[in-house]
Amino acid sequence: MAIATRTDLRNVAIVAHVDHGKTTLVDAMLRQTNSFGSHAHLEDRIMDSNDLEREKGITILAKNTAVSYDGKHANGSPITINVIDTPGHADFGGEVERGLSMVDGVVLLVDASEGPLPQTRFVLRKALEAKLPVILLVNKTDRPDARIDAVVHETQDLLLGLASDLHDDVPDLDLDGILDLPVVYASGRNGAASWNRPGDGELPDNPDLEPLFEAILNHIPAPTYDTELPLQAHVTNLDASPFLGRIALLRVFEGEIKKGQTVAWMKHDGTVENVRITELLITKALDRVPAESAKAGDIVAVAGIENITIGETIADMNDPRALPVITVDDPAISMTIGTNTSPLVGKVKGHKLTGRMVKDRLDRELIGNVSVKLVDIGRPDAWEIQGRGELALAILVENMRREGFELTVGKPQVVTRKIDGATHEPFEHLTIDAPEEYLGAITQLLAARKGRMDGMTNHGTGWVRMEFIVPSRGLIGFRTEFLTITRGTGIANAISHGYGPWAGQIITRQNGSIVADRTGVATPFAMMALQERMAFFVQPGDEVYEGMVVGENSRADDMDVNVTKEKQLNNIRSSTSEVLERMTPPRELSLEECLEFAREDECVEVTPEKVRIRKVELEQNLRARAASRLKRQNE
Ligand SMILES: Nc1nc2c(ncn2[C@@H]2O[C@H](COP(=O)(O)OP(=O)(O)OP(=O)(O)O)[C@@H](O)[C@H]2O)c(=O)[nH]1
Numbered sequence: 001m002a003i004a005t006r007t008d009l010r011n012v013a014i015v016a017h018v019d020h021g022k023t024t025l026v027d028a029m030l031r032q033t034n035s036f037g038s039h040a041h042l043e044d045r046i047m048d049s050n051d052l053e054r055e056k057g058i059t060i061l062a063k064n065t066a067v068s069y070d071g072k073h074a075n076g077s078p079i080t081i082n083v084i085d086t087p088g089h090a091d092f093g094g095e096v097e098r099g100l101s102m103v104d105g106v107v108l109l110v111d112a113s114e115g116p117l118p119q120t121r122f123v124l125r126k127a128l129e130a131k132l133p134v135i136l137l138v139n140k141t142d143r144p145d146a147r148i149d150a151v152v153h154e155t156q157d158l159l160l161g162l163a164s165d166l167h168d169d170v171p172d173l174d175l176d177g178i179l180d181l182p183v184v185y186a187s188g189r190n191g192a193a194s195w196n197r198p199g200d201g202e203l204p205d206n207p208d209l210e211p212l213f214e215a216i217l218n219h220i221p222a223p224t225y226d227t228e229l230p231l232q233a234h235v236t237n238l239d240a241s242p243f244l245g246r247i248a249l250l251r252v253f254e255g256e257i258k259k260g261q262t263v264a265w266m267k268h269d270g271t272v273e274n275v276r277i278t279e280l281l282i283t284k285a286l287d288r289v290p291a292e293s294a295k296a297g298d299i300v301a302v303a304g305i306e307n308i309t310i311g312e313t314i315a316d317m318n319d320p321r322a323l324p325v326i327t328v329d330d331p332a333i334s335m336t337i338g339t340n341t342s343p344l345v346g347k348v349k350g351h352k353l354t355g356r357m358v359k360d361r362l363d364r365e366l367i368g369n370v371s372v373k374l375v376d377i378g379r380p381d382a383w384e385i386q387g388r389g390e391l392a393l394a395i396l397v398e399n400m401r402r403e404g405f406e407l408t409v410g411k412p413q414v415v416t417r418k419i420d421g422a423t424h425e426p427f428e429h430l431t432i433d434a435p436e437e438y439l440g441a442i443t444q445l446l447a448a449r450k451g452r453m454d455g456m457t458n459h460g461t462g463w464v465r466m467e468f469i470v471p472s473r474g475l476i477g478f479r480t481e482f483l484t485i486t487r488g489t490g491i492a493n494a495i496s497h498g499y500g501p502w503a504g505q506i507i508t509r510q511n512g513s514i515v516a517d518r519t520g521v522a523t524p525f526a527m528m529a530l531q532e533r534m535a536f537f538v539q540p541g542d543e544v545y546e547g548m549v550v551g552e553n554s555r556a557d558d559m560d561v562n563v564t565k566e567k568q569l570n571n572i573r574s575s576t577s578e579v580l581e582r583m584t585p586p587r588e589l590s591l592e593e594c595l596e597f598a599r600e601d602e603c604v605e606v607t608p609e610k611v612r613i614r615k616v617e618l619e620q621n622l623r624a625r626a627a628s629r630l631k632r633q634n635e
């Protein structure tokens with residue numbers, strides 16, 4: 001065995017809780033290594049390249065970039081740093097786990113004001129499990145509410161806690177090494193970093209990111225490999241290009257891979273197929289450029305292997321050796337996705353309507369997205385899809401909608417398990433930051449959702465941090481209500497807390513639905529008469545159908561109404577425009593809000609133009625009969 005080191009290379013992932021500034025920091029790293037040339041115009045958060053990411057302002061997919069560093073810590077020859085930007089939102093945890101499988105160390109960002117939050121814990125735990133060295137970067141030191149010293153201590157406590165937790169599972173964990181963690185202070189948005197702690201709310205005393213690069217070069221080990229071993233590369237991510245078709249991102253662990261070479265593709269099912277590498281690409285800043293070969297340590301993309309998936313191995317054809325599979329946490333939330341079965345289906349030409357199209361699209365999602373699962377529920381037109389959280393599933397639906405699909409989407413449910421004969425459900429660890437005055441209301445809200453308080457700290461700033469263990473089910477539809485009771489000020493974050501016994505019935509919505517009792521067009525006259533008693537989701541002129549939910553009742557029960565009535569309701573003659581002026585504008589629900597709002601007997605109709613909530617059973621008579629049957633059963 002002869003071990004060699006790639007001193008010209010580092011592979012590092014940037015990990016953190018959502019919004020702590022990862023993507024913005026990567027911008028600064030790209031800019032300061034002149035990765036764009038002098039002419040290129042650089043937008044903010046350049047790595048958040050897909051439409052939904054830009055719209056929502058969050059990272060959804062882990063992505064890699066490569067910068068070439070030849071500053072003063074490079075000792076004369078440039079060093080390539082592959083940087084993986086990961087998403088911070090808990091629903092995309094699978095992306096982080098996959099990102100970690102490509103790198104030799106992580107930069108852990110922690111917001112100088114918010115401190116470590118649930119996803120910080122999650123990513124840090126994953127990094128420690130993978131025995132990756134950690135650099136702590138306290139970010140946004142410029143925030144006026146920064147509390148830098150306290151945040152460093154909280155992070156060290158978290159690290160210590162996790163390390164002792166992990167001690168049993170990972171016996172050879174290097175505790176001293178972990179606790180001796182380098183701390184860099186930065187304001188990523190200003191591209192400034194320093195080893196010296198700035199005052200709270202101040203910029204670091206150094207104008208560039210040199211200390212961060214220094215930390216990466218000194219604390220993230222250069223990739224090593226065994227010069228006698230054959231090619232072994234792991235598929236860690238997938239992409240597609242209109243010209244090259246499927247692209248697989250590989251981390252090469254041993255040996256060398258060449259363009260034109262025939263390699264062994266070692267599949268999940270245990271079979272091995274010989275394939276030719278028709279195109280080999282390396283990443284330079286934001287582009288992929290053709291290359292002739294790549295060596296152990298490199299992160300490269302290969303094209304031309306049509307059905308390759310994440311976690312598979314590319315190996316030497318004469319001596320194929322598989323790498324371990326990449327595992328991700330199990331899904332907790334499921335929902336059904338099927339063809340659109342509403343009477344308004346297919347109103348616009350060119351939409352994707354058939355079960356076959358839906359199924360093909362879902363199958364394709366499975367290939368690129370390791371954190372979702374597809375379950376056959378024995379229907380030709382609907383399937384169950386499982387994912388880490390509501391948002392992850394909502395994003396899939398949103399993407400399909402933009403691709404032209406019409407769908408019926410069921411209410412999100414939790415994925416239960418039978419453990420020793422008893423039903424268990426997933427729980428979440430929920431962390432809440434909110435002004436003190438809302439403490440009572442928040443505790444009440446969570447009690448109703450079967451949450452159990454697990455700790456409370458008062459920062460002494462008028463804000464409190466509360467921690468709860470709560471069934472994942474209790475968090476469906478939680479956000480809207482939480483924001484209402486805290487007047488938009490509260491911050492809530494949840495991560496998976498494993499499975500526990502079923503917590504019993506949870507009532508998440510107090511108000512009933514207003515349901516259209518016939519097909520037609522909503523009229524101002526009908527709506528005027530009803531608006532006292534409800535909040536509408538539709539406006540005059542909108543098409544409605546029997547069984548469609550058109551609003552929220554101010555009382556607890558459902559109510560069927562005629563919103564299409566044409567007759568004027570009073571003696572005073574008023575023009576339509578006058579009536580419209582006196583009407584309360586409808587509440588416009590986004591896709592996510594619709595999914596949150598829907599009850600068990602409701603589902604969501606999704607088309608590229610509109611999202612509507614509807615009853616699963618559209619016909620009023622059948623619904624009434626089912627309801628009275630249920631009532632009799634409960635008596
Ligand atoms: N005050 C301050 N704000 C910053 C700094 N860096 C980033 N921000 C802001 O923080 C917000 C989140 O930044 P992002 O870079 O998208 O954060 P992220 O960690 O990539 O977020 P996710 O990928 O969704 O987890 C943006 O509004 C940034 O403008 C900083 O150094 N100081």
Ligand SMILES: [Mg+2]
Pocket residue numbers: 022023024048058059085086087088
């Ligand atoms: Mg980001």
